[in-house]
Amino acid sequence: MSDQLIKYVANMQEKEALALTKELLEAGVPPMEVLDDCRAAMDLVGKRFEKQEYFIPELILAGEILKSITAEVRPYIEGEEEAADAIPVVVGTVEGDIHDIGKDVVVFMLDINGFEVHDLGVDVPPQVFVDKVEETAASVVALSGFLTLSFDSMKETVEAIEAAGLRDGVRIMVGGGAVDEGVSEYAAADAYGGDAMAAVSLAKKWTGGNERG
Amino acid sequence: MAKNPLDKGKSNEKLLAERQQRLNDALQLEQPDRVPLFMPAGYLLAEYGGVTHAEQHHDFDTAQELLEEFALDFEPDSVLGLFNNPGPSLVLGDRMTKWPGKQLPENGSFQFDEHEFMKAEDYDDFLDDPSDWAIRTYLPRAFEKLDGFKFLPPFIMWCFGHYHLGNLPMYAAPPVQESLEALGNAIQVALKDAAHIGESTERMAALGFPPTFLAGALIEAPFDFMSDTLRGMRGIMLDIMRCPEKLLAAEQKALKYQLDFALSFCQATGLKRAFIPLHRGSDGFMSLEQFERFYWPQLKEMMVTLTEHDIMPICFYEGVWDQRLEYLADLPKGKTAGWFQRSDIFKVKDVVGDTMCIIGGMKNSLLKNGTVEKVRARTKELCERVGEGGGFIMSTGVGEMEGSDLELVRTWAEAAREFGAY
Numbered sequence: 001m002s003d004q005l006i007k008y009v010a011n012m013q014e015k016e017a018l019a020l021t022k023e024l025l026e027a028g029v030p031p032m033e034v035l036d037d038c039r040a041a042m043d044l045v046g047k048r049f050e051k052q053e054y055f056i057p058e059l060i061l062a063g064e065i066l067k068s069i070t071a072e073v074r075p076y077i078e079g080e081e082e083a084a085d086a087i088p089v090v091v092g093t094v095e096g097d098i099h100d101i102g103k104d105v106v107v108f109m110l111d112i113n114g115f116e117v118h119d120l121g122v123d124v125p126p127q128v129f130v131d132k133v134e135e136t137a138a139s140v141v142a143l144s145g146f147l148t149l150s151f152d153s154m155k156e157t158v159e160a161i162e163a164a165g166l167r168d169g170v171r172i173m174v175g176g177g178a179v180d181e182g183v184s185e186y187a188a189a190d191a192y193g194g195d196a197m198a199a200v201s202l203a204k205k206w207t208g209g210n211e212r213g
Numbered sequence: 214m215a216k217n218p219l220d221k222g223k224s225n226e227k228l229l230a231e232r233q234q235r236l237n238d239a240l241q242l243e244q245p246d247r248v249p250l251f252m253p254a255g256y257l258l259a260e261y262g263g264v265t266h267a268e269q270h271h272d273f274d275t276a277q278e279l280l281e282e283f284a285l286d287f288e289p290d291s292v293l294g295l296f297n298n299p300g301p302s303l304v305l306g307d308r309m310t311k312w313p314g315k316q317l318p319e320n321g322s323f324q325f326d327e328h329e330f331m332k333a334e335d336y337d338d339f340l341d342d343p344s345d346w347a348i349r350t351y352l353p354r355a356f357e358k359l360d361g362f363k364f365l366p367p368f369i370m371w372c373f374g375h376y377h378l379g380n381l382p383m384y385a386a387p388p389v390q391e392s393l394e395a396l397g398n399a400i401q402v403a404l405k406d407a408a409h410i411g412e413s414t415e416r417m418a419a420l421g422f423p424p425t426f427l428a429g430a431l432i433e434a435p436f437d438f439m440s441d442t443l444r445g446m447r448g449i450m451l452d453i454m455r456c457p458e459k460l461l462a463a464e465q466k467a468l469k470y471q472l473d474f475a476l477s478f479c480q481a482t483g484l485k486r487a488f489i490p491l492h493r494g495s496d497g498f499m500s501l502e503q504f505e506r507f508y509w510p511q512l513k514e515m516m517v518t519l520t521e522h523d524i525m526p527i528c529f530y531e532g533v534w535d536q537r538l539e540y541l542a543d544l545p546k547g548k549t550a551g552w553f554q555r556s557d558i559f560k561v562k563d564v565v566g567d568t569m570c571i572i573g574g575m576k577n578s579l580l581k582n583g584t585v586e587k588v589r590a591r592t593k594e595l596c597e598r599v600g601e602g603g604g605f606i607m608s609t610g611v612g613e614m615e616g617s618d619l620e621l622v623r624t625w626a627e628a629a630r631e632f633g634a635y
Contacts, residue, residue, distance in 0.1 A: 195497065
């Protein structure tokens with residue numbers, strides 16, 4: 001465990017973090033240990049985001065630093081190690097809407113809170129949500145939308161999950177742009193989340209927490 | 214001729230004058246005879262008339278007839294159809310917009326598809342000569358049909374006067390010629406759109422409806438200018454962290470040249486407003502510290518300079534601004550207006566009610582999924598609390614009423630007249 005690496009990553013010292021990563025790997029530190037440090041740093045980043053010390057710029061830079069470190073580590077890893085059992089969550093921006101900012105922040109926060117996030121991207125048709133829920137046995141679905149047209153897409157997605165006989169097994173949250181409690185009611189979802197932290201607490205409440213967190 | 218009891222029997226000329234006065238009073242922070250009602254109908258017009266979104270975009274006559282029918286039916290003080298049209302974008306192969314019936318299904322809704330057209334490594338070139346960079350680097354990246362402009366010689370060569378004319382054959386290269394031709398075609402299409410706007414304005418005025426109060430120069434907060442059509446969300450957020458000084462320098466260019474544009478636009482058209490849709494300054498995107506450095510000072514300078522030239526900036530405060538309303542309270546009183554999408558509208562009234570006209574208040578979700586009672590109650594509360602003392606234009610929070618329940622829209626219009634009287 002390198003406290004220094006955790007500190008560099010969490011404090012947004014990109015160059016220092018990358019240099020130290022190379023140094024550690026060259027010195028024979030196990031690559032998984034480096035990745036564990038990154039995970040610890042991401043937890044800190046997430047906590048600072050929750051406390052409103054960090055905002056989107058830090059979140060995005062943290063993601064970039066993580067990407068660069070992972071690229072450095074990859075050649076040192078032989079065979080993939082599976083992550084611990086995490087609770088699957090399906091996330092996506094509903095059909096007809098291509099906005100991804102809010103959805104991406106929710107994905108990031110769910111991920112660092114230990115959920116196994118299946119990000120379906122944007123403009124996702126209802127059937128794709130249904131298939132993913134079936135495939136992953138996810139018990140939480142998060143529907144994002146920015147435009148007013150997303151109100152109907154959300155409703156259709158919830159209906160499709162219902163029609164597939166999966167509704168009883170999942171809790172569904174909605175959020176983003178023009179979405180509010182009224183939309184959750186209209187779409188027959190289970191809850192509205194105003195921000196990424198709300199998404200995390202809803203997911204935790206519905207699943208009784210998660211393996212890592 | 215109006216149907217509603219308050220306006221029954223008034224001529225269209227009188228209705229036009231009264232509506233115009235009502236809107237102007239509210240914008241000037243004064244108290245009109247009643248709270249003006251603004252409906253940014255958008256695609257609701259297509260739903261109202263049973264046509265597709267694509268038809269509404271591509272068929273001016275149909276769209277205009279629906280706008281007229283809708284306006285006469287619901288009798289708002291101001292009404293807006295679609296705020297932009299695909300013509301020039303389609304001619305130029307615009308890579309940042311998606312349109313119903315083209316890249317989207319017939320009933321899809323217009324979307325802005327953000328790209329990183331400017332890379333982080335482009336800052337030095339951008340700062341060195343933004344206009345040259347715009348034409349020779351940005352346009353080929355952003356518009357498929359303007360790809361040929363990348364073969365043009367640097368524009369400063371024109372300062373070589375006579376001696377540059379020997380280089381003119383470079384303009385004859387086939388890709389350059391194709392791009393020039395595409396630009397010429399786009400200009401013709403844009404002229405047709407502009408003629409439609411003129412015709413629409415005249416026809417609406419003849420029916421008693423004033424030109425949209427949002428008409429004016431369309432510009433952006435310098436930060437958003439660098440973000441929306443240049444660096445994209447991911448890029449701009451990384452710039453805050455990785456190259457803050459370059460971002461700030463670029464914002465100064467975006468400030469200077471947009472002001473230059475807005476002032477000459479207003480001079481040429483006689484319009485006295487600038488519409489500034491704000492995107493990345495709301496709560497949640499950046500910290501207050503970052504806001505104070507990268508967003509607010511540049512936007513404030515833009516707005517203050519406009520007001521000094523008697524131009525009223527009307528900002529669309531997208532998202533939630535609850536944590537930063539105090540900054541807005543610093544703006545010159547009665548010289549700007551704010552359309553609030555999702556901020557706590559009552560808090561907005563408390564903090565900036567003495568500073569600017571407030572536009573908004575009605576939740577789109579309520580018009581879609583509410584009840585007559587809930588819509589009436591919300592309208593009443595808005596009239597009483599936000600409308601108190603004037604300076605309020607009732608509107609939906611989102612500038613688009615797609616999917617609204619027409620009976621609830623009717624309820625809203627009637628309630629606004631009933632409860633909006635001063």
